[in-house]
Amino acid sequence: MLDIILIGLAALCAGYFVVITVYGGIGTSFAFIWLFLAALCLFLTYGKWYYARNTERIPRWIPVAVVTTCVAGMAVFAVVCIQVFLGAATLNRPGLDYVIVLGARVNENTASNSLKKRLDKAIEYVQENPDTILVVSGGNGGDGQESEAKVMYDYLIYNGIRSEQLLMEDRSVSTVENIAFSRVVIENHRRQEKEKRMPLMERADSASYTIAPDRPLEVGVLTSNYHIYRARLIAEKWGIENVYGISTSSDPILFVHFCVRECASIIKDRLMGNM
Secondary structure: OHHHHHHHHHHHHHHHHHHHHHHHOOOOOOOOHHHHHHHHHHHHHHHHHHHHHOOOOOOOHHHHHHHHHHHHHHHHHHHHHHHHHHHHOOOOOOOOOEEEEEOOOEEOOEEOHHHHHHHHHHHHHHHHOOOOEEEEEOOOOOOOOOOHHHHHHHHHHHOOOOHHHEEEEOOOOOHHHHHHHHHHHHHHHHHHHHHHHHHHHHHOOHHHOOOOOOOOOOEEEEEEHHHHHHHHHHHHHOOOOOEEEEEEOOOOOOHHHHHHHHHHHHHHHHHHOOO
16 A cells, blocks of 8 residues: 555656646756655655565664654654745735845746736735835846846836835845845935934924834835745844735645745755754
8 A cells, every 4th residue: 555655656746847847947946856756755665665575684773764764854844834834824914114025036037927926916015005115135137137136126116116115135146145135225224214314303403302212123025925934034033023924826836846845945044044
């Protein structure tokens, strides 16, 4: 029975790899993980068959170690998947001071479908919250390509967002850099706005009123639903205390693939101390 399950899983993984490469292109990041999983299932099937016929020659600790490793790996993967799904179920918080819009793939200076969903969500949010400042974040400009941030900026301007509501961060090449560099952009913008107000405050009679202290900033991170959990934790790691997720839907065909890829990224960032 176990052999049938493993072979079935191998077939599903291999079939999903074909679907991903046909639908999203052979360049879809992390697509080959599905071939690896298919090969792993076949290897476990063969290992079970081989062990059953050579029980006396193979030390018992080897199959125990293999089973323990597989069970532990599946348990870790399941826990991370639950965290990803819980993060995807976030509710949008109104009235945020800034919203960091994370970049995504750009095709020949044109926003991809995934990026368009994020930008359309950003437009919708700003229309409902006109005092919010958007920070478009993403680099990767090169070989004649514009950066993700520039493509995002132009898309938002074209769709009626005022330039005064937009800040641009165009150096980042990862989620960690998206958050870290965007935080610097926000801090610089806050400092510039405070400097603009200083002459007015100096001309006013300081005895006639009390200046209220700056309230804590509320910052949103806008990205695809599967990405919310990791983005929020990275933001908190980089000192953004009041951070809220704003999620957009993902491609239903690639959603499972995105979640698996995101789980691997979460584990990597945990090990590297980015979260």
